[in-house]
Amino acid sequence: MNIKPKFLAPGDNSWQEDKVDIDAHVSTQFVYNGNHSLSIDLQRKRLPIYKLRNHIIYSLEKYQTLVLVGETGCGKSTQIPQYLVEAGWASDDKIIGITEPRRVAATSLANRVADERNCILGTDVGYAIRFDDCTDNTTKIKYLTEGILLREMMGDPLLTNYSVIILDEVHERTMLTDIIMGLLKKILRKRKSLRVIVSSATVDAEELRDFFNTNQSSKSRDKDTATILSVAGRLYPIEILYTVESLANYVNAVVETAIKINESEGPGDILAFLTGMDEVDRAVSLLAEHAKIVKEGQLKLMPLPIYGSLPNSEQLKVFWKTSNDSRKVVIATNIAETSITIPNITYVIDCGFVKLPWFDAETQTNSLIIAPISKASADQRAGRAGRTRSGKAYRLYTEQAFKELIDATPPEMQRSDLAPAVLQLKALGIDNVLRFSFPSSPPSKSLLSALELLYALGAINDNGELSNPLGLMMAEIPLDPVFAKCIITSGEMGCSEEITTILAMMQVQNVFIRPNSGQAAIKARIAHRMFEVEEGDLLTLLNVYTAYEKNKTNHWCQKYFINSKAMKRVTEIRIQMRKLIKKLQIPMKSCSVTVEGILKCITSGLFPHAAYLHYSGVYKTVRGNKDLYIHPNSCLYTLEQPQWILFGEILQTNKTYMRELTVIKPEWLVELAPHFYQKTAID
Template identity: 75%
Template sequence: MSTKIKFIAPGDSSWQEDRPDIDAHSSTQFVYNAHHSLALNLQRQRLPIYKNRSHIIYLLDKYQTVVLIGETGCGKSTQVPQYLLEAGWCADGKMIGITEPRRVAATSLANRVADERGCVLGTEVGYSIRFDDSTDSSTRIKFMTEGILLREMMGDPLLTNYCIIILDEVHERTLLTDIIMGLLKKILRKRKSLKVIVSSATVDAQELCDFFNSNTKKNSAKDTATILSVEGRLYPVDIFYVDEPVADYVKAVVDTALKIHEDEESGDILAFLTGMDEVDRAVSLLQDHAKIVKEGKLKMMPLAMYGSLPNSEQLKVFWLAPRDTRKIIIATNIAETSITIPNINYVIDCGFVKIPWFEIETQTNSLIIAPVSKASANQRAGRAGRVRSGKAYRLYSEEAYNELIDANPPQMQRSDLAPAILQLKALGIDNVLRFNFPSVPPSKNLIAGFELLFALGAIDKNGDLTKPDGVTMAEMPLEPILAKCLIVSGEMECSDEITTILAMLQVQNVLIHPGGGQASIKARIAHRKFEVAEGDLLTYLNIYTAYEKYKSSGWCQKNFLNVKALKRATEIRTQMRKLMKSIGIKQASCDGNVKQLLKCITAGLFPNAAYLHYTGVYKTVRGNKDLFIHPNSCLYTLQQPQWVLFVEVLQTNKTYMRELTVVEAGWLEELAPHFFQRTSIESH
């Protein structure tokens, strides 16, 4: 019996005569899907990782841990999970879990893989991030943030739902990455069937391999971990340096981009800056220049890229620009390794990066601007050589490059360890000091973490997790100080307002601040309608309360508010209230009792107290560090209050406090007598 095969051109509907059950629309969709699927398969096969497919499967069968090293864009994150699924690793119903340091990476990669698999997102391929779970019982490839995997370990210490765990972007060496590696090392001893892939673009592979091989018994000659390097598809990149240091690297980035646009042939430009404010400033300057491009000349399309940008805006950097237009993408270090932007031929490296830093003396977390490492500088330059020979312009001298450190220290060695200690305690790690970290944290940071948790009532004097507060705080996907606020809100009967405030703190850029001109003045006037003398947190409450009343994009646009951020805050608040209900925290409203609400905030944020010094600057209670009110705070233009609480500290040319709340000195002694004493308050 023979079967006839008929090839159909796009748009040809003659074959419908044999299949009258399919209408014209369905047939068009069928042809489109077939061509789309074929294009994706061809694209997948062209990736450098494709020829290593059999090697990955073989090594994973032979070893428990594989350290996979490959350039960003070679297909590690999207292809390896699919190879393993196709090889039958999920035949027993278990999942392949892939962890990402950033939420944007987890969601965008899940979308990409679901598209390649031809399935609806949330079925065979899904993702799980804080306050957003898009998976079901049929999910086999699950992208998630590192924090989600850590919380799953609490309920399932041996991760029995997973057959393979892929740790992606390990070179970033976040706090959670190191904790997870330490925990997986313990799990691998108990569960021999579990496999781990440690995936990275730039990292000391041998160091990680040795870390996992130390699982092997001394009398055993067989290693449990091995290394596989994937060659990237990288074209040569010419590096250019400046002769003299630049005074303003944001302006220098804009000037360099304009010079490239004027003198160089076609190809998109990717420029690196340190944070959202700098990126928006540079994009605004480039947009002004884009408006005055002469007719017939190559046009400019300036675009921003950073983690807190709305998803619709992030996707624009991946779109193909019109033929007569050049994209100029200004990004933070998210574009260094987490995402691969196509058609980049020119890279501008400002030479700096923003990293979190914990100060022992003042017990404060800061975001500081520091020089990049050599590894980061080379990774940035490599973005220019993805499609053809490229050029990288470094806004620092060659001598300065030679003086850079090889790699930035892991976050474990420069962070507040209180959240890490809390998680480890909840996972049953009694002796945190002897826990096997890939990078040993400073003892002072560990002591400071224990002190903070003790002050918050999460651990007792013996270092054990308290019940119920300590256990409840560990279950919440919030910073310990914010989790404490949520717990106390049930007792103080203001949980409705606190969940709204905490949800608003989980999103960024609620207030839109235009770069300058009339729009900036209008935005300032619009924002004043919501501002209160009690500080930013109650201002956020006012904004959300007003948004709930109107809930329209036009109203948000008129008041210079980010509608996507407010919608996201609504989702988070709903999830937070479900969590409260599950752990038994009373839901109630304070009905406008502002003092009661401020006291609840004080009960959690009391370690972040600052007072107004007679010199006119704020100082931390511990360490006497100079602090200033951030220009975007509603308190910036008001009379300076005597005592404030802050959520975070931002280090630029000054050290700024963000998300402020005005409190009374007496509340600190009343609500945290173990932390504040009358003598210290009187002396200030």
């Protein structure tokens, strides 16, 4: 039975009010001041960052690195690049580069700045994300993901095309952020003309300043190469409300709280945080049903999702202004915590959880675990409500639970698979990875595990150096090393057409539409069975795309409950992948009707993710003996359990589930990965 959220209210004797002053901002796109909007120029001057314009320019003249601390939304991501162009830092064909941890942040910020500068996106202002480059030779301000910058370093190790690099949202401490900071520290020693701005909402500024300071031996601060600057913005109070008791189902609680706010609170949009795409879609669906029966006199609800894999056109809807009789309810993953600022948010609902990647070095498994957020993240989420006016934050957990949260989320470098990072560092000429200067040192077990995996994949040789040509080719492919190996092997096994299709499908998470209940759920299950095969989910995805390619109509997608927008994105990615393998001179071949070649090709890359059916009835990893279960959405869930399988990823909820499964033969593991497996008797 679900417990409805009951919040401590001002009328209760147990009321405890927690006023949090958090820097607010006026959106660079919309400023809500009655019914009038200010001009763009006046909006820019109203932003908190404007007062520090001259200080920023002066600091960059004197120091190589500037650590800038300011709340998300104070204008640092959109205004600083423009200040630098106006100050002449983009002359002589140099570029101002701004890195973002997420694609949606890079594209939305580029759109916003292009509007402010009154230019066409892709000319003066552009962006570059994986499989999409919207820039030209005249681009001065370039927003790009961290992965793209890392790849540019492979062709231009000193980043000679850039005059200033701005690392945005550093407090998220993604693995790529830490790698880029370590590499930029080396580049700054060689290129004295390069400037770096480390921009963050909540960060240990002194620690980063000391990391980038190359004159640490000097006791005098006058000779430092790095400095700190803080942005003080407007302060709007936020009421923090906690639940009286713990809740059984936080997804339903988010929906019920949004409905309660609409019934009892004044105007203002709602932003709710959930952990992943499935939960977001479920909550949006429930709110859409409720929106049809809103009582007269209440604001109409407009539920909108926002997450990383959502098509760009759908993501941009959250920035639209609603009519006076409507209220936006944005359901988001932690992408809306810091990466983007949605205008007119007055109420925030915080579920208290986040989905984090976690790597087990012993079993070589990447897991997505749902874990409690940190105090820093909770405050950051609450701050979304105080940007343009006083707001309220509804936390779906007790105040005692908040006090027990950790202060900050561990850096991704300390909880992720390091094989992609080590491969990129090797490609950049960093041979001794163990001595590389990381802002936060990764666990030695993870580093050794990464080296072992790359050796088994053939990416590095006996001396620990990048192999030629296999290792160099794997580094060129913007996918995990295990998938890069699949692409390279596909040319030798004559199934590159099928493998590129499968991998393109794996890049998009929401291919199947799965209604929650009713006749639609039954019809969807029957429709999806048309594509399912006993070889597993990856071959099922291949069947879906093959059928889609013959039809390519919205009517066909609706009939078989396939996400047409996701399929269009798959087509784009597939085209880009094929251009890449043509560039790498991998032969494009098709194995037509035979599937064993495809399965062996998948095994050649995904062999670390092997599991076998134990006599106890559960699956176990070959290494580490970790218990695993088939995910209910897998096509193998209702079939007879195969003896040996490979999995694409692991999802940790009430059980440890495997997703993206492929049925294999055990002898293929020994044949294709002799450095990783040897034949032995199983107890």
